[in-house]
Amino acid sequence: MENNIIQIAPLGFPWETQDPFLFCAYHKDAYPAGNGKMGVKTADFQGRRIGQDFVVKDGFRMYHGQEVPGFPYHPHRGFETITINKEGTVDHCDSLGAAGRFMGGDVQWMTAGKGIQHSEMFPLLNADKSNDLEIFQVWLNLPKVSKFVEPHFKMLWKEAIPVVKETFANGKSVTVDLIAGELSEKKAAAPTPNSWAANADHFVRVLTVKLEANTKWTLPATDASANRNIYFYTGDKLIVDKLLIEKDHQITLKSDADIPLENKSEVDAFLLILEGEPIGEPVAQHGPFVMNTFEEIQQAIADYQRTQFGGWPWKEREKTHAADKGRFALHSDGTEELKTE
Numbered sequence: 001m002e003n004n005i006i007q008i009a010p011l012g013f014p015w016e017t018q019d020p021f022l023f024c025a026y027h028k029d030a031y032p033a034g035n036g037k038m039g040v041k042t043a044d045f046q047g048r049r050i051g052q053d054f055v056v057k058d059g060f061r062m063y064h065g066q067e068v069p070g071f072p073y074h075p076h077r078g079f080e081t082i083t084i085n086k087e088g089t090v091d092h093c094d095s096l097g098a099a100g101r102f103m104g105g106d107v108q109w110m111t112a113g114k115g116i117q118h119s120e121m122f123p124l125l126n127a128d129k130s131n132d133l134e135i136f137q138v139w140l141n142l143p144k145v146s147k148f149v150e151p152h153f154k155m156l157w158k159e160a161i162p163v164v165k166e167t168f169a170n171g172k173s174v175t176v177d178l179i180a181g182e183l184s185e186k187k188a189a190a191p192t193p194n195s196w197a198a199n200a201d202h203f204v205r206v207l208t209v210k211l212e213a214n215t216k217w218t219l220p221a222t223d224a225s226a227n228r229n230i231y232f233y234t235g236d237k238l239i240v241d242k243l244l245i246e247k248d249h250q251i252t253l254k255s256d257a258d259i260p261l262e263n264k265s266e267v268d269a270f271l272l273i274l275e276g277e278p279i280g281e282p283v284a285q286h287g288p289f290v291m292n293t294f295e296e297i298q299q300a301i302a303d304y305q306r307t308q309f310g311g312w313p314w315k316e317r318e319k320t321h322a323a324d325k326g327r328f329a330l331h332s333d334g335t336e337e338l339k340t341e
Contacts, residue, residue, distance in 0.1 A: 004241050004259060007252040011233060013054075015250060018227035019278035020196050020204065022079060022139035022290060026233060026272075030059035031069060031088075031131040034124025038320050039067040060133075065318055069133075070121035072317045075309050076112035077300045078147040078290040080140040080195055083108045084179060084208065084272075088133030089125055093319040094118035095310035096332035098153060101321050104134075105158030107179055111142070111192040115300070115309035116151035123320040136272060138206065140196060143279045144292050149194040155329045157339055162186040172212040181205030181275070183220070196279060204276040209261075211238070211269040216262040219273065224256040228275045235269030238262070 015024040053062035092100040095117035124131040167173040197204035239262040263269040289300040327339035
């Protein structure tokens, strides 16, 4: 039988991806109880490089945050971010005046296009108990024709994300959240309109998968043109196409084959799966800018220095929303979505 595994590699930070994706950052932090102002207590700052805190200490990182963990305002141009929230709270604000708060199960899809500033802070809403966070941020490239589209963000609320679930005779189940693409005759909510994923002919599929102990599931084939990767980030061992894989590994696979997955261990296994037809264009990247040439990168830097991509309309650098505010999205045209818990 032909082996459908192309490559196996250990997971680093961030996770490596293939065209049309640029990379994936996985954040899992066990934040302590907050200080009553949604920030970290002063005592928990000890031994940290505040402003550049990317080393896990006491179970968490501050990242670029000074008081509240997260990523204060910063620019992007030329690609998209897909932020998949599994647990915790993310507060979004941007230079268009848009804002939002999303929680476990929600996904934010943002097209940076011609340029935007945004912040992603992780407010510690609980002052009397821990504030666990688990998110993925996937960077999806834009083709040259779309790199200067108007910036746009969209919420894929958990209530609108299709779930494919299979339960077995032993009472255990496999659960798949369909972030993008199609699976088992279900179709994901539409991404932003200028996304590479908005065209079904690009075969973009983004899945998160939970295989409970002693379960199995088959990842169905997609188009032969697509790149395909499984990220096995939590669990013990997983059998992928008859090969035993340890956790914390990336498996690159042939895309036009059904791939059997089996979790024979006694703990649950969690996967992220990214598939998509490559854009096939040159990639020039410098920090938060992704273009096709170095000259375009230089222009992006110059444009940002000149315009600040609209500037920062918020008073705070580490902008958070009221502690009692629920899930919501305020768009740049003034429309607001409010979600009940």
